[in-house]
Amino acid sequence: MSDWLGPAEWQAxxxxxxxxxxxxxxxxxxxxxxxxxxxxxxxxxxxxxxxLVHLPLILPPVVTGYLLLLxxxxxxxxxxxxxxxxxxxxxxxxxxxxxxxxxxxFPLMVRSLRLAIEAVDPKxxxxxxxxxxxxLWVFVTVTLPLILPGLIAGSVLAFAKAMGEFGAxxxxxxxxxxxxxxxxxxxYAFLQVPGGEGSALRLVVVSVVVAMGALLASEWLARRxxxxxxxx
Amino acid sequence: MxxxxxxxxxxxxxLAAMITPFVTKAETPVTVFAAASLKxxxxxxxxxxxxxxxxxxxxxxxxxxxxxxxxxADLFISANAAWMDVLEQDGLIVAASRRTLLTNRLVLIxxxxxxxxxxxxxxxxxxxxxxxxxxxxxxxxxxxAGIYGAAALRSLGVWEQxxxxxxxxxxxxxxxxxxxxxxxxxxVVYATDAEASPDVRVVGMxxxxxxxxxxxxxxxxxxxxxxxxxxxxxxxLTPEAGEVFQKHGFGLPGDGA
Amino acid sequence: MSxxxxxxxxxxxxxxxxxxxxxxxxxxxxxxSGTGKTTVINAVAGLLTPESGRIELDGEPVxxxxxxxxxxxxxxxxGYVFQDGRLFPHLSVRQNLTYGxxxxxxxxxxxxxxxxELLGISDLLERRPGGLSGGEKQRVAIGRALLSxxxxxxxxxxxAALDSARKAEILPFLERLRDHTDIxxxxxxxxxxEIARLATTVVVLEGGSVARSGPAExxxxxxxxxxxxxxxxxxxxxxxxxTRHHNDGxxxxxxxxxxxxxxxxxxxxxxxxxxxxxxxxxxLSRALPQGLSALNILxxxxxxxxxxxxxxxxxxxxxxxxxxxxxxTRRSADVMALQPGDHIHAVIKSVSIARTDVGxx
Numbered sequence: 001m002s003d004w005l006g007p008a009e010w011q012a013x014x015x016x017x018x019x020x021x022x023x024x025x026x027x028x029x030x031x032x033x034x035x036x037x038x039x040x041x042x043x044x045x046x047x048x049x050x051x052l053v054h055l056p057l058i059l060p061p062v063v064t065g066y067l068l069l070l071x072x073x074x075x076x077x078x079x080x081x082x083x084x085x086x087x088x089x090x091x092x093x094x095x096x097x098x099x100x101x102x103x104x105x106f107p108l109m110v111r112s113l114r115l116a117i118e119a120v121d122p123k124x125x126x127x128x129x130x131x132x133x134x135x136l137w138v139f140v141t142v143t144l145p146l147i148l149p150g151l152i153a154g155s156v157l158a159f160a161k162a163m164g165e166f167g168a169x170x171x172x173x174x175x176x177x178x179x180x181x182x183x184x185x186x187x188y189a190f191l192q193v194p195g196g197e198g199s200a201l202r203l204v205v206v207s208v209v210v211a212m213g214a215l216l217a218s219e220w221l222a223r224r225x226x227x228x229x230x231x232x
Numbered sequence: 233m234x235x236x237x238x239x240x241x242x243x244x245x246x247l248a249a250m251i252t253p254f255v256t257k258a259e260t261p262v263t264v265f266a267a268a269s270l271k272x273x274x275x276x277x278x279x280x281x282x283x284x285x286x287x288x289x290x291x292x293x294x295x296x297x298x299x300x301x302x303x304x305a306d307l308f309i310s311a312n313a314a315w316m317d318v319l320e321q322d323g324l325i326v327a328a329s330r331r332t333l334l335t336n337r338l339v340l341i342x343x344x345x346x347x348x349x350x351x352x353x354x355x356x357x358x359x360x361x362x363x364x365x366x367x368x369x370x371x372x373x374x375x376x377a378g379i380y381g382a383a384a385l386r387s388l389g390v391w392e393q394x395x396x397x398x399x400x401x402x403x404x405x406x407x408x409x410x411x412x413x414x415x416x417x418x419x420v421v422y423a424t425d426a427e428a429s430p431d432v433r434v435v436g437m438x439x440x441x442x443x444x445x446x447x448x449x450x451x452x453x454x455x456x457x458x459x460x461x462x463x464x465x466x467x468x469l470t471p472e473a474g475e476v477f478q479k480h481g482f483g484l485p486g487d488g489a
Numbered sequence: 490m491s492x493x494x495x496x497x498x499x500x501x502x503x504x505x506x507x508x509x510x511x512x513x514x515x516x517x518x519x520x521x522s523g524t525g526k527t528t529v530i531n532a533v534a535g536l537l538t539p540e541s542g543r544i545e546l547d548g549e550p551v552x553x554x555x556x557x558x559x560x561x562x563x564x565x566x567x568g569y570v571f572q573d574g575r576l577f578p579h580l581s582v583r584q585n586l587t588y589g590x591x592x593x594x595x596x597x598x599x600x601x602x603x604x605x606e607l608l609g610i611s612d613l614l615e616r617r618p619g620g621l622s623g624g625e626k627q628r629v630a631i632g633r634a635l636l637s638x639x640x641x642x643x644x645x646x647x648x649a650a651l652d653s654a655r656k657a658e659i660l661p662f663l664e665r666l667r668d669h670t671d672i673x674x675x676x677x678x679x680x681x682x683e684i685a686r687l688a689t690t691v692v693v694l695e696g697g698s699v700a701r702s703g704p705a706e707x708x709x710x711x712x713x714x715x716x717x718x719x720x721x722x723x724x725x726x727x728x729x730x731x732t733r734h735h736n737d738g739x740x741x742x743x744x745x746x747x748x749x750x751x752x753x754x755x756x757x758x759x760x761x762x763x764x765x766x767x768x769x770x771x772x773l774s775r776a777l778p779q780g781l782s783a784l785n786i787l788x789x790x791x792x793x794x795x796x797x798x799x800x801x802x803x804x805x806x807x808x809x810x811x812x813x814x815x816x817x818t819r820r821s822a823d824v825m826a827l828q829p830g831d832h833i834h835a836v837i838k839s840v841s842i843a844r845t846d847v848g849x850x
Binding site for chain 3: 121123124126127128129130131132133134135138141142145146228229
């Protein structure tokens with residue numbers, strides 16, 4: 001296997017896994033919060049928030065990447081603020097790749113979490129409140145364990161989406177080997193040159209294996225979580 | 233500020249236009265598959281052409297693959313010779329009618345807020361000018377502009393110093409955009425791209441010998457609709473059309489390119 | 490230990506205006522469905538915010554629109570037993586029971602072991618709610634509420650979802666709770682049998698307001714309440730003491746107006762209990778009946794006669810210190826020329842004193 005992929009491809013694979021892992025981790029708390037708000041709260045602008053969350057699903061990825069560049073780039077409103085105040089640079093860094101992948105994967109994660117939260121009976125949360133538990137504790141001890149299967153499914157979906165993200169990533173953080181060159185970038189590069197199909201295909205196989213592995217793992221985890229809830 | 237935003241908006245819109253698939257059906261009008269960098273010049277010429285012309289712009293590799301899979305193109309204008317060679321080997325183009333339509337040059341550009349003090353010559357200190365920032369280029373292994381650019385920097389002996397600071401984009405216009413937005417202070421693009429954007433400064437042209445010649449071959453597609461395609465190609469080869477191409481920064485093969 | 494409720498709230502087409510005070514013991518909120526029972530109990534728990542009014546627990550306001558006060562549910566310290574149990578499916582019975590423990594302000598009055606013992610769930614502690622029967626779930630729910638050391642227990646039709654066998658299984662536990670803890674209970678139900686057995690105080694809701702409230706014995710034997718309670722369920726609840734068990738299978742009880750014989754009970758002599766005598770099980774006689782098979786005859790004085798909706802009349806009687814209700818026909822009342830103040834003999838068909846209507850306590 002180590003001969004099958006060159007060092008640059010190994011690097012791209014490792015970086016993809018790394019970026020996707022952190023993208024999933026980063027979007028998880030925000031995803032849970034926004035999914036909860038959408039599922040449970042009534043507030044002004046709920047529909048607008050819903051549309052905003054789903055925007056990366058509808059917009060061409062290149063446009064999402066471009067908007068990221070405008071806001072989180074060195075010259076962008078948030079990007080320059082981050083740099084001036086914290087010295088944080090996202091553009092052309094793996095951190096930027098994480099942000100791009102997280103934003104692209106976010107709608108999938110929120111959708112899956114929202115469904116899971118809507119399936120939790122609010123009456124159980126009420127019951128916990130009558131037993132003296134404050135809201136956050138209720139969330140951690142009742143809601144969260146009950147949405148665990150949905151949370152796992154959403155995370156894996158987000159991870160898989162992040163693994164495959166290309167358009168927004170290359171537009172926002174371009175393609176720098178070892179920093180931002182992910183698996184899809186490498187596949188894209190191979191497809192641009194005549195005769196690159198073979199190499200591209202090998203990377204596609206690797207992608208498929210990783211994605212299927214993740215899906216199978218999530219199936220197994222989700223089933224275990226469901227069994228834990230059902231108990232008996 | 234307003235100017236700044238309108239510029240960004242324009243870029244966003246042109247970007248969106250680039251990725252919008254423009255699928256056409258072969259009827260009497262001639263259908264042209266052309267490299268994206270030709271857009272402004274070809275649009276202008278098509279408007280003056282007597283018959284209707286449908287042009288689908290895209291990356292040369294994407295277009296070539298579409299033609300391989302039977303896309304209804306009459307004429308293909310590629311930004312690099314390699315993909316035209318592939319189509320010729322596959323017998324998909326009328327080899328006898330293949331012409332080098334245009335030439336192009338590579339330039340080093342600087343962003344609006346950069347004060348360049350650089351002369352392109354062997355061993356020029358591009359690395360120092362970049363500092364911690366990046367040099368925007370198209371994919372150096374895959375996209376022609378990136379391949380030529382890397383070759384040029386190599387032959388000038390500066391590639392080793394800057395290689396780790398190169399931000400590669402999936403097409404040359406995206407590299408231009410990074411420089412326009414100020415995200416990267418310098419970039420390597422075609423002369424025609426620099427011409428298209430008033431917001432960047434051309435630091436200098438890369439010497440012609442520093443990279444393989446940049447040629448735009450054109451050829452009618454076999455079988456489809458050869459006569460109208462040939463007619464439009466002939467039109468593009470007229471001196472009048474040549475003037476338009478030159479206005480947009482292209483060179484003509486006769487210029488000694 | 491007391492609860493004060495004085496709230497106004499619009500519920501669909503119904504304008505609720507409900508005001509009552511619940512002393513210690515079991516206060517039953519009685520009424521047909523749609524009279525606002527659950528709204529009241531949810532308002533006490535803080536799960537619903539009434540439009541205006543005031544709610545006090547032990548003299549401490551937990552809701553008051555005048556001072557813009559609404560203590561959040563988790564700070565009210567109410568133990569709520571829901572009709573549907575609402576056990577946490579992902580936690581074991583033990584974890585369910587101890588869920589509220591960390592928030593209890595003081596050590597629970599009773600330990601987990603004691604409560605499990607009281608409710609008969611000691612053997613279920615390591616199980617998951619998914620595998621429990623309906624009755625077991627409800628007992629765990631009661632234990633869970635109890636162990637959060639509430640100032641009051643709220644029970645919203647806790648037995649409604651259970652079949653009669655399961656009900657019979659849980660009722661004794663509720664009675665033990667009433668008699669062995671000092672936690673007041675607000676008990677919502679539309680079952681007169683349950684209320685007659687459990688309640689010390691009854692609040693009858695009708696059309697969005699309180700139709701009648703007071704000690705259970707008074708409210709249930711109030712002929713004016715027959716319409717709300719329903720003719721079939723109308724009857725009196727009398728405190729009684731078990732005197733002795735006879736060899737022929739009967740148990741003798743004494744009430745303030747005499748003695749009663751019931752089919753043998755397994756309760757020890759000297760135990761206080763309550764008996765429920767349904768109005769349609771009582772026959773009236775001017776003279777002391779002779780040669781009659783009925784064993785239970787109490788002498789009484791007529792307090793009031795009240796016409797019902799149909800051909801019936803409800804007769805309310807004073808019997809010792811207690812009150813009895815009889816439902817007879819209008820014609821009989823006319824023939825007998827019954828008047829308030831008349832002395833009368835109430836013949837109670839002993840076989841019809843339903844055993845489930847006999848409460849221990």
